Amino acid sequence: MSHIKVELKKEQVAKLKEICKSFNNEAGELINVLHKSQETFGYLPAEVQEIIAKELNISVAKVYGVVTFYSFFTMLPKGQHPISICTGTACYVRGAEKVLDEFKRILEVKVGETTPDGKFSLSCLRCVGACGLAPVVSVGEKIYGRVSPDGVKDILKEYE
Amino acid sequence: METIKLTIDNRPVEVPVGTTVYKAAKTLGIDIPVLCYMDLHDLGIENKPAGCRICIVEIEGRRNLAPSCSTACANGMVVKTHTTRVINARRTVMELILSDHPKDCLTCPKSGRCELQDMAVKLGIRNIPGQEYAEMSTYKKDFSPSIIRDVDKCIMCRRCETMCNDFQTVGALSAVNRGFMSVVAPAFEQDLEKSPCTYCGQCVAVCPTGALTEVDHTPKVIRALADPTKTVIVQTAPAVRAALGEEFGLEPGTSVTGKMVAALRQLGFDYIFDTDFAADLTIMEEGTELLTRLGKHLSGDKSVKLPILTSCCPGWVGFFEHNYSDMLDVPSTAKSPQQMFGAIAKTYFAEKMGKKREELVVVSVMPCLAKKFECQRDEFKVDGNPDVDYSISTRELAHLIKEFNVRFNELPDEDFDRPLGESTGASIIFGATGGVIEAATRTAYELHTGKKLERLDFTELRGMEGIRSATIDFNGLPINIGIAHGLGNARKLLDEVRLGKTNYHAIEIMACPGGCIGGGGQPLHHGDTSILKARTKAIYAEDTGKTIRKSHENPYIIKLYEEFLGKPMSEKAHHLLHTHYFDKSKKDIFI
Numbered sequence: 001m002s003h004i005k006v007e008l009k010k011e012q013v014a015k016l017k018e019i020c021k022s023f024n025n026e027a028g029e030l031i032n033v034l035h036k037s038q039e040t041f042g043y044l045p046a047e048v049q050e051i052i053a054k055e056l057n058i059s060v061a062k063v064y065g066v067v068t069f070y071s072f073f074t075m076l077p078k079g080q081h082p083i084s085i086c087t088g089t090a091c092y093v094r095g096a097e098k099v100l101d102e103f104k105r106i107l108e109v110k111v112g113e114t115t116p117d118g119k120f121s122l123s124c125l126r127c128v129g130a131c132g133l134a135p136v137v138s139v140g141e142k143i144y145g146r147v148s149p150d151g152v153k154d155i156l157k158e159y160e
Numbered sequence: 161m162e163t164i165k166l167t168i169d170n171r172p173v174e175v176p177v178g179t180t181v182y183k184a185a186k187t188l189g190i191d192i193p194v195l196c197y198m199d200l201h202d203l204g205i206e207n208k209p210a211g212c213r214i215c216i217v218e219i220e221g222r223r224n225l226a227p228s229c230s231t232a233c234a235n236g237m238v239v240k241t242h243t244t245r246v247i248n249a250r251r252t253v254m255e256l257i258l259s260d261h262p263k264d265c266l267t268c269p270k271s272g273r274c275e276l277q278d279m280a281v282k283l284g285i286r287n288i289p290g291q292e293y294a295e296m297s298t299y300k301k302d303f304s305p306s307i308i309r310d311v312d313k314c315i316m317c318r319r320c321e322t323m324c325n326d327f328q329t330v331g332a333l334s335a336v337n338r339g340f341m342s343v344v345a346p347a348f349e350q351d352l353e354k355s356p357c358t359y360c361g362q363c364v365a366v367c368p369t370g371a372l373t374e375v376d377h378t379p380k381v382i383r384a385l386a387d388p389t390k391t392v393i394v395q396t397a398p399a400v401r402a403a404l405g406e407e408f409g410l411e412p413g414t415s416v417t418g419k420m421v422a423a424l425r426q427l428g429f430d431y432i433f434d435t436d437f438a439a440d441l442t443i444m445e446e447g448t449e450l451l452t453r454l455g456k457h458l459s460g461d462k463s464v465k466l467p468i469l470t471s472c473c474p475g476w477v478g479f480f481e482h483n484y485s486d487m488l489d490v491p492s493t494a495k496s497p498q499q500m501f502g503a504i505a506k507t508y509f510a511e512k513m514g515k516k517r518e519e520l521v522v523v524s525v526m527p528c529l530a531k532k533f534e535c536q537r538d539e540f541k542v543d544g545n546p547d548v549d550y551s552i553s554t555r556e557l558a559h560l561i562k563e564f565n566v567r568f569n570e571l572p573d574e575d576f577d578r579p580l581g582e583s584t585g586a587s588i589i590f591g592a593t594g595g596v597i598e599a600a601t602r603t604a605y606e607l608h609t610g611k612k613l614e615r616l617d618f619t620e621l622r623g624m625e626g627i628r629s630a631t632i633d634f635n636g637l638p639i640n641i642g643i644a645h646g647l648g649n650a651r652k653l654l655d656e657v658r659l660g661k662t663n664y665h666a667i668e669i670m671a672c673p674g675g676c677i678g679g680g681g682q683p684l685h686h687g688d689t690s691i692l693k694a695r696t697k698a699i700y701a702e703d704t705g706k707t708i709r710k711s712h713e714n715p716y717i718i719k720l721y722e723e724f725l726g727k728p729m730s731e732k733a734h735h736l737l738h739t740h741y742f743d744k745s746k747k748d749i750f751i
Binding site for chain 2: 046049058059060061062063064065068069
């Protein structure tokens with residue numbers, strides 16, 4: 001987890017409160033509130049979770065519990081170029097793991113993390129519906145097919 | 161009442177609609193094993209996440225085995241609790257739970273009192289298949305001043321979460337992460353110390369394994385006892401004597417005051433004193449504070465706030481510092497009996513003995529884990545030397561007695577030492593919910609009216625209901641009293657006070673169910689609330705058996721004021737016996 005201290009701006013706090021209010025500040029709407037908040041902020045830092053907990057009148061521990069339970073939610077900001085490696089069955093059997101390892105090695109981050117310069121973030125996803133191109137990697141909106149571990153550094157070069 | 165007829169293990173049974181299979185079996189004397197399930201019926205708490213699957217049974221016509229703790233009975237149901245299929249599945253479930261559980265039972269603080277260990281014994285687990293390939297989760301240990309979290313031993317029963325969130329409404333703990341990595345932890349997996357935890361210890365009291373245990377101070381006590389340069393003083397809280405016997409196989413509700421004193425003497429303490437003495441002192445200070453505030457309030461002084469809230473319970477103090485920081489001027493400023501005792505022992509008594517405070521070691525025996533944190537608070541130290549050096553729980557004392565080879569049950573009854581060992585019936589009932597306010601009423605009534613109380617038993621203030629209220633007639637002046645035990649109940653009551661919806665003059669709050677008798681440091685009751693009731697009964701019986709039952713009539717308290725303090729709320733009393741509170745609501749939880 002991250003201990004990066006985030007100073008939320010007044011407008012951001014107001015926006016969060018507005019999101020909570022749009023769900024009537026109901027504790028049962030926590031997941032919807034988190035969805036909307038992540039859509040707005042890109043991620044869910046501790047400070048955001050604290051405000052949500054207060055607005056919905058539930059414990060911060062509970063909010064954190066839900067955030068960590070669903071892999072969709074993230075407490076880390078996405079990089080400028082979010083990299084996703086498909087680890088669905090087809091991609092996996094065609095060597096996605098070796099491709100992933102190469103990304104991890106070069107970028108020196110784990111899955112779910114962002115490089116210290118904020119440029120790249122690394123995540124895995126399951127099947128993008130392009131199994132014919134397996135293994136598939138996406139960087140932002142761009143899709144790369146039949147990626148081999150050797151090709152990883154060429155992909156990264158495009159974003160330097 | 162509508163009922164349902166079914167058969168369990170070939171025996172017919174009739175139960176009310178909504179009864180679970182587990183409970184229906186119980187009425188037949190069939191104990192289906194449970195692990196995550198917990199029923200604190202009298203407190204209205206039931207933990208049944210159906211997570212562990214130990215309680216599975218076979219129900220005819222159903223494809224899968226069903227968790228009996230959360231399956232409702234239906235008409236004509238045929239249940240089997242010990243078929244080969246059930247036994248094999250139950251054993252497999254247990255083996256899977258154990259596959260990711262540390263195997264350090266020999267050195268585990270819960271060893272011998274562990275429900276997981278007991279279950280492994282009951283189910284005859286002799287090996288764990290695939291153990292050599294199993295990956296073990298590793299999670300850092302969390303040491304707070306009172307509680308140790310070793311969540312590698314967590315089996316995700318979620319009992320602690322139920323106590324912390326549903327009953328206490330503290331919200332320090334929640335299940336976080338998922339799958340193999342899931343544990344119960346505070347927000348952002350911070351240490352307990354950085355969470356809103358009040359150290360009430362109710363999580364420890366219900367934890368079936370060694371995942372949540374108390375910080376053990378017995379090694380420090382042993383060292384102090386062996387140090388010839390130290391005079392070691394012990395004080396024992398009222399609720400300890402009503403439960404300690406359980407650790408030695410005695411019936412719940414057996415008072416062991418005399419044996420406890422004899423045992424403490426055998427352990428080598430130099431003076432065996434009683435926190436009850438300090439409880440009498442608390443009544444003098446808190447009762448006087450109540451009457452002063454009441455007097456000012458009645459004369460129209462708007463700056464004086466009522467109700468006054470009791471402040472003996474450190475779990476409760478922590479709770480209002482975190483959650484009611486806008487009301488810090490409402491609780492009494494009186495220190496808790498533990499801290500009053502320490503302050504008096506290291507001044508008044510030290511002077512009497514001709515000793516310096518550094519030469520004294522004050523040990524407290526408490527039914528409580530929050531007391532460990534309380535005695536470490538900076539405001540209760542003089543030049544770094546704490547008024548109370550070490551606080552040990554009832555369970556830790558039992559362990560010490562065993563380790564010191566004392567045959568507890570055969571000990572003769574002995575008496576506390578003087579002067580700090582003399583106490584009244586009023587102080588003993590501090591151990592049960594409603595007791596502090598009853599003790600305060602006995603004294604405040606007589607001080608206020610100048611009349612002798614005809615009836616000492618205020619039964620209207622007693623009981624197990626979560627929130628209670630009563631009006632006591634102070635010779636024509638009706639005094640409205642509120643009582644809550646359990647922090648969730650306290651929250652309900654306090655929210656009303658905050659909104660100005662109540663007209664209470666005084667409120668007593670205890671963090672634990674039943675008051676101190678149900679404290680987090682008491683012998684484990686494993687969800688059996690009849691044990692709490694038995695302890696309460698023992699407390700009130702001790703009160704009735706005392707000749708002096710009003711705090712202001714304790715001769716040694718009278719002497720203490722004459723020789724040392726002057727009068728209640730005097731400058732000296734203020735300095736030694738009163739405290740102030742801190743706003744912890746904005747405590748930064750980030751590293």
